[in-house]
Amino acid sequence: MKKFGNIEVAWVLDEIAALLEIKGEDIFKIRAYQRAARAIENLDVDITDLFRQKKLNGISGVGKNIAAKLEELLSTGRLIYLEKLRGEIPPGLVEMMNVPGVGPKMARTFYEKLGISSLKELEDAARGKKIRSLPGMGSKTELNILRGIEMLKSGGRGRITLGLAWTVADSLLNFLRSLPWVVDAETAGSTRRMKEAIGDIDIVVGTEEPEKVAEVFIKHPQVKEVLAHGSTKISVLLKFGVQVDLRLVRPDEFWTALHHFTGSKEHNVRLRERAHKIGIKINEYGLFKTDSDERIPVSGEEDIYTALGLAYIPPELREDRGEVFAAEEGRLPHVIGYDDMKGDLHLHSNWSDGVNSIEQIVEQAKKMGYEYIAITDHSRSLGIARGLSTERLTEQQEVINALQKEEAIHILTGVEADILANGDMDYPDEILAEKDVVIGSIHSGFRQDKEKITERIISAIKNExxxxxAHPTGRLIGRRDPYEVDMDRIFEMAAKYNTVLEINSSPDRLDLNDLYVRQAKEMGIKIAINTDAHEVIRMNEIRYGIGTARRGWLEEEDVINTWDYDKLRRFLKNR
Ligand SMILES: [Zn+2]
Ligand SMILES: [Zn+2]
Structure with a gap:
């Protein structure tokens, strides 16, 4: 008979909850299974012991009905109820949930509203632009679905976006940290360094019981295939089509292992050179004095840099782009932190092609602790994105002004105005002048020659x-190259006219990229880190923009939306 640990029992309950959600069952019933799953996951005793002592009823969060199901599961190794549920639901709907971002609720909506019951049908619907008409979904949902299906097909051989890498990593870390044998767990590799495209996801775990961790990890419901299973390294392929490498190390080796597997390789080479000069040996197992082989105690990554006589170098800077030299000289930048943003200056509401109302955006911004936001819907020429006519734009401004009276958070009125093919803005100057924030964007005519497209952007830069x-090079990572544009000229003119350039935080864009960001900083250009979110949930993607900014060595002074409201307003007025 199959033996169930607490984690596996929790997974069974989660599966029931997901299947019930696909069926559209009562939300309280679904929540009850989820609550019981979390309670059992967090038990500090073995559930089979409780079962033997007939104490299942005593677990708080587990009601009578669920306790009876647990008894059946633990005594027979099966659960008829679950098997029945599985039989009632088209297998295609369950398979759909392997597409990153598609949960049971979405799968059900696809089934109910569009009759979709297989991955193939989902792909066709997304290609046919049918998904965007569903409640709460937009064109970005379609793009994500197509991208997700592509990944499933590639079987882990392609690169994935930083956004997906972190979604996967966060969920695995949560799970690993809930295991009693795990002392520390962190993401390493290029994900931790916030690179724009990721191959495999690396996770380092500090534990005294690597076999136990390994044994549960390979049974995780997301694992499709175990690719390699050694004593310190396990590689798995997830159902998402992503490869994860798990390193299991002793707790006293954790920090040097994390540092080692975070890389980059080139950064580690530089560090080893420096260590060698001062009689220290550094590798994944620890930090040692070269002459005596004595271990130097390390209880955090900071200790590694301190031992080498260096200021701490954050992961995003570890690319051998001069950071070790800067640390030696005490010239390392104080890069912005992940909690430093005071607002988002590029957001779309349901006035144009966004999913949410301005009120919902305001709520999310408050949740994120922002001081201000700007509502910047599309301009009139962008028909496919329901761009706003001048009348609608004025109407929206009145709505925002009224809402502002009730809200403490500052709601800046703005617009994302198209830069037309001839370089004109999509609204006359007197309309633009009324806005707190005007974003200039290219959304069409990508195929113009280099000179034309450069001049087009420059005329927007020159417009006071x-x-x-926004998204200055127009690239979509892995799908569309940057347009032909002379970035040196753009930087030169942005510096001259004090026009801000954006880091668009969407993991599909990350535009400007890290290298351009650093070049812009060196030329004294100010940067805004925006999400361009078309649904409030994606306002959280700001972290990828911040990561890119850190890779570009940006400090608070460089990023206008790390400033408080008064300073931002003064800047926008006077620039
Ligand atoms: Zn745009
Ligand atoms: Zn936009």
Whole structure:
């Protein structure tokens, strides 16, 4: 008979909850299974012991009905109820949930509203632009679905976006940290360094019981295939089509292992050179004095840098781009932190092609602790994105002004105005002048020649009403190359006219990229880190923009939306 640990029992209950959600069952019933799953996951005693002592009823969060199911599961190794549920639901709907971002609720909506019951049908619907008409979904949902299906097909051989890498890593870390044998667990590799595209996901775990961790890890419901199973390294392929490498190390080796597997390789080479000079040996197992082989105690990554006589170098900077030299000289930048943003200056509401109302955006911004936001819907020429006519734009401004009276958070009125093919902005100057924030963007005519497209952006930079140039190179990572544009000229003119350039935080864009960001900083250009979110949930993607900013060595002074409201307003007025 199959033996169930607490984690596996929790997974069974989670599966029931997901299947019930696909069926559209009562939300309280679904929650009850989820609550019981979390309670059992967090038990500090073995559930089979409780079962033997007939104490299942005593677990808080587990009601009578669920306790009876647990008894059946633990005594027979099966659960008829679960098997019945599995039989009632088209297998295609369950398979759909392997597409990153598609949960039971979405799968059900696809089934109910569009009759979709297989991955193939889902793909066709997304290609046919049918998903965007569903409640709460937009064109980005379609893009994510297509991208997700592509990944499933590639079987872990392609690169994935930083956004997906962190979604997967966060959920695995949560799970690993809940295991009693795990002392520390962190993401390493290029994910931790916030690179724009990720191959495999690396996770380092500090534990005295590597076999136990390994044994549960390979049974995780997301694992499709175990690719390698050694005593310190396990590689798995997830159902998402992503490969994860798990390193199991002793707790006293954790920090040097984390540092080693975070890389980059080139950064580690530089550090080893420096260590060698001062009689220290550094590798994944620890930090040692070269002459005596004595271990130097390390209880955090900071200790590694301190031992080498260096200021702490954050992971995003470890690319051998001069950071070790800067640390030696005490010239390392104080890069912005992940909690430093005071607002988001590029957001779409349901006035244009966004999913949520301005009120919902305001709520999310408050949850995130922001001091201000800007509502910047699309301009009139962008028909496919329901761009706003001048009348609608004025109407929206009145709505925002009224809402502002009730809200403490500052709601800046703005617009994302198209830079037209001839370089004109999509609204006359007197309209732009009324806005707190004007973003200039190219959304069409990508195929113009280099000179034309460069001049087009420069005329927007020169327009005194245009504050920010959004996604300056127009690239979509892995799908569309940057347009032909002379970035040196763009930087030169942005510096001259004090026009802000954007880091668009969407993991599909990350535009400007890290290298351009650093070049812009060196030229004294100000940067805005925005999400361009078309649904409030994606306002959380700001972390990827911040990661890119850190890779570009940006400090608070460089990023206008780390400033408080008064300073930002003064800047926008006077620039
Ligand atoms: Zn745009
Ligand atoms: Zn936008």
């Amino acid at each position: 009403h245009v504050d920010i140039i």
